[in-house]
Amino acid sequence: EAGVAQSPRYKIIEKRQSVAFWCNPISGHATLYWYQQILGQGPKLLIQFQNNGVVDDSQLPKDRFSAERLKGVDSTLKIQPAKLEDSAVYLCASSLFHTMNTEAFFGQGTRLTVV
Amino acid sequence: KQEVTQIPAALSVPEGENLVLNCSFTDSAIYNLQWFRQDPGKGLTSLLLIQSSQREQTSGRLNASLDKSSGRSTLYIAASQPGDSATYLCATSGGSYIPTFGRGTSLIVHP
Numbered sequence: 001e002a003g004v005a006q007s008p009r010y011k012i013i014e015k016r017q018s019v020a021f022w023c024n025p026i027s028g029h030a031t032l033y034w035y036q037q038i039l040g041q042g043p044k045l046l047i048q049f050q051n052n053g054v055v056d057d058s059q060l061p062k063d064r065f066s067a068e069r070l071k072g073v074d075s076t077l078k079i080q081p082a083k084l085e086d087s088a089v090y091l092c093a094s095s096l097f098h099t100m101n102t103e104a105f106f107g108q109g110t111r112l113t114v115v
Numbered sequence: 116k117q118e119v120t121q122i123p124a125a126l127s128v129p130e131g132e133n134l135v136l137n138c139s140f141t142d143s144a145i146y147n148l149q150w151f152r153q154d155p156g157k158g159l160t161s162l163l164l165i166q167s168s169q170r171e172q173t174s175g176r177l178n179a180s181l182d183k184s185s186g187r188s189t190l191y192i193a194a195s196q197p198g199d200s201a202t203y204l205c206a207t208s209g210g211s212y213i214p215t216f217g218r219g220t221s222l223i224v225h226p
Binding site for chain 1: 119147149151156157158159160161164204206208213214215216217218219
């Protein structure tokens with residue numbers, strides 16, 4: 001079974017530029033998560049999708065971050081414009097169902113450096 | 116708001132020791148608790164998932180317990196090996212709050 005795929009693996013951009021990350025979840029997984037992990041901290045949930053609807057985006061900085069899930073499968077996360085404090089690893093995860101006793105599987109992550 | 120705390124933050128042990136990693140959470144109304152392993156520069160690998168109705172789960176040398184009433188989970192690693200060196204994270208999921216992670220325990224097992 002293929003895992004969660006993310007691209008790119010690494011990205012370096014200058015502040016005020018824009019960047020986009022892509023995620024392909026495990027086939028059949030209805031729930032998709034985007035997390036931000038700053039060095040030395042645990043992952044912080046940015047947005048959670050159930051199929052192509054948003055379950056929670058309370059911690060997404062909506063003035064600069066946006067995310068969509070195309071046809072309930074692939075997802076993209078965009079930052080525009082980027083700030084220095086956005087430097088982090090962006091992790092995508094998927095699970096069969098929303099919250100209820102199902103295991104979450106993570107991709108390798110995209111390491112973003114904003115200079 | 117759920118808060119998850121992991122103790123210790125870092126641990127360095129010789130090979131062969133049995134280890135206990137602790138995870139505590141403030142809201143006991145969880146659906147499940149999951150333990151992950153994260154290697155440097157990599158994503159998270161799921162180790163064990165404990166449902167809210169369960170007390171423990173085992174996989175190989177790993178055993179995780181859950182005590183909802185006291186808001187605690189423990190990950191026990193038996194006969195540690197250098198290959199166990201990684202950061203171990205716990206995360207809770209519940210109906211009234213978003214999935215929440217602790218900061219992790221960084222483990223080094225030296226030969």
